[in-house]
Amino acid sequence: MAMLNWDAAAEMARNAAGWEADQPGGAIILFDTAGLRDSAVAGVESLATMSPISVDSIMRYASVTKHVFASFVLAHPAVISLDDPLSKHLPQLNAVTGAVTVGRALDMSGGIPDTREALSLLGLSMFNQTRAPQLLDFHAAMPRLNYETGTEVHYSNGGYRLVEEAMRSHGLLFDDFLRATLREKHDLPLHASEMWTDPVRNLSTGYWHDGTGWKMGLQGMHLSAAGSLSGSGRALAEWGRLLLRGEGDFAGRLAALSAPRYLTDGRPTGYGLGLRQQAVGALTLVGHGGSQPGYRSYLLLDPATGTGCAIVANRDDVNPTCIATDIMAALLGEKSQSPESTLTPGLYVASEGADWLAVSGNSVTRLDDAVSVYPDGTGGVDSLSPTSRLQLRMEGDDIVGLVGHASKRYRPVAASPAPSGLAGIWRSHAFGAVLEIAGNAVIMGTGPLRRAMPLHHLGGGRFLFTLEDGPSQRKICLHYRGDGRIDLALARARMIEYEKAPA
Known part of the structure; x- marks a missing residue:
């Protein structure tokens, strides 16, 4: 077992927690099976009260919820x-x-x-x-x-x-499990909310920055067990310790959650049940991050040494994945890999379907999902992300490789005439949605929310338009299929179809 360098990890945590004392911030906690080893905190829980953040400040965990639900x-x-x-x-x-x-x-x-x-x-x-x-x-x-x-x-x-x-449907509720198994048995104050607007005692306010000032995060959609948990940084670290110890009801639970899962052709995916494999130098750890409007989180565990790092923040400009990776690398004597791309920068479109790729610096965006890439040792790049896996290389002017484990080819976007027949009213009959295409723009919404979003032609009947929604700017791909139908696609949803209404 490698010698653990807690001093180096603590220094890395303090440097990462360099948020201003009067701004939103976060908490970083280092731990092992014996207890909490160190922490770094900065910032305030609320710009209204200016109460300082501590390891006990309550934050939304977002998608860190997933493995707890699993x-x-x-x-x-x-x-x-x-x-x-x-x-x-x-x-x-x-x-x-x-x-x-x-x-x-x-x-x-x-x-x-x-x-x-x-x-x-x-x-x-x-x-x-x-x-x-x-x-x-x-x-x-x-x-x-x-x-x-x-x-x-x-x-x-x-x-x-x-x-x-x-x-x-079987009468089993997530928060009942949290109450009986974690809050009562282990004194872990984790709570699951149904809606964002449900009161959460002592919840820190989450913030995003619009370029002029901080705005409070908000989500109208029912949260679901994909991201409904809230708790403190201390509670998240204690949950990590519970998994690492694997005692009582949780014997073997971490191994079950992080066990390899496979595609139908037998290839391993690197993603388990709410936990992903995370490369830290030459080592493979397990963890998961979370992101909701105004909140960021991460839990990263090393089962081999029984150590981990928990991060919670109430500002959405934090990159907890990089912070946790760097801290655990310092602890374990590893070197974090730096992103680097060998791909030619530019905008690319797939051979078919609603699919596109953009290369900028050391980042690759596929269907509006941006990830950093790293040298793969053979002249190509690898995103090293199990749920946004890109394994790509240049082949002439094209980019080829595996995207989410599926073979893909992308060619550079070139000027070409846009297809005729786009203008008109389009309806999604399955969901009752309506959009209009007029003047080389997609028009959505009614009244003061009606907005025109310019179309950028990628070739082959594929277009991009940008939908602004609070803190996010979504680049949506529109695919004109030529049969009176269009598909709209983002990285996580590619099945919304519209049919052209009769003139």
């Missing part, structure tokens, strides 16, 4: 199995969604569209309020998956939403 699922093997099709518990789902197994819904290989991104493709804002029963009906009406189950891996919160509804 632990809840694993605790009920008599009720639900990873091999069960979702239709066994949710018979209202259509055939393709219902055939996805619980395990694939949780390990991101199921192809289930992301709820939030699918709503964006219908023109619904992140601020629009939607509740769990409505969103279950929404998923039940989805005509197809993002991709064939078990053939790719891409991030989506939709599977976690559906598995939570499957548990709910």
Whole structure:
């Protein structure tokens, strides 16, 4: 076992927590199975009260929730199995969604569209309020998956939403599990909310910056077990310690959550049940991050040494993945890999379908999902992200390789005439949505929310337009199929279809 350098890790944490004392900030906690080893905190819980952040400040964990929820699922093997099709518990789902197994819904290989991104493709804002029963009906009406189950891996919160509804159908509620198993047995104050607007005692306010000042984060959509937890940095670290110790009810739980999962062709994916493999130098750790408007989080664990790092923040300009990786690298005597790209910068479009790629510096964006890339040792690049996996290289002027484990080819975007027949009214009959295309722009919304978004032609009937929604600017791909239909696509939702209305 490598010598652990707690001093180097603590110094790295203090440097990372360099947030201003009168601004939103966060907490970083280092720990092992014996206890909490060190921490670094900075910033305030609220710009209204100016109360300083501590390791006990309550934050939203966002997607760090996922593996805690998966632990809840694993605790009920008599009720639900990873091999069960979702239709066994949710018979209202259509055939393709219902055939996805619980395990694939949780390990991101199921192809289930992301709820939030699918709503964006219908023109619904992140601020629009939607509740769990409505969103279950929404998923039940989805005509197809993002991709064939078990053939790719891409991030989506939709599977976690559906598995939570499957548990709910048996009268099993996530927060009841937290109360009985964590709050009462282990004194871990973790809570799951249904809606963003539900009161959470002592919750720190989350903030995002619009370039002129801080704005409070908000989400109207029902949270779901994909990201409903709140708790302190200390509580997150103690949960990590509980998993590392593996005692009592949690014996073997970390191994089960982080166990390899495979595509149908047998290839491992690097993503388990709410936990991902995380490269730290030459080592492989396990962890997960979280992101919601105004909040960031990360939990990174090294089972081999029984050590870990927990991060919570109430500002969304924090990169907790990099912070946690650098801290654990310092602790374990490893060197963090620096991003570097060998790809030619520019905008590229796939050979077919609603798919595009942009290369800028050491970052690659695919369908509006931006990731850093690293040299793969053979002249290409690798994103090293199990849920946004890019393994790419140049082949002449084209970019080729694997995207989410699927073979892809992208060619440079070149000037070409736009197809005729786009102008008019388009309807998504499955969901009652309407958009208009006029004057080389997509028009969505009504009244003061009506907006025209210019189209940028990529070639082959593919276009990009930008939808601004609070802190996010979503670059949506529109694919004109030439049969009176268009598809809209983002990285996590690629199944919204519109049909042209008669003139």
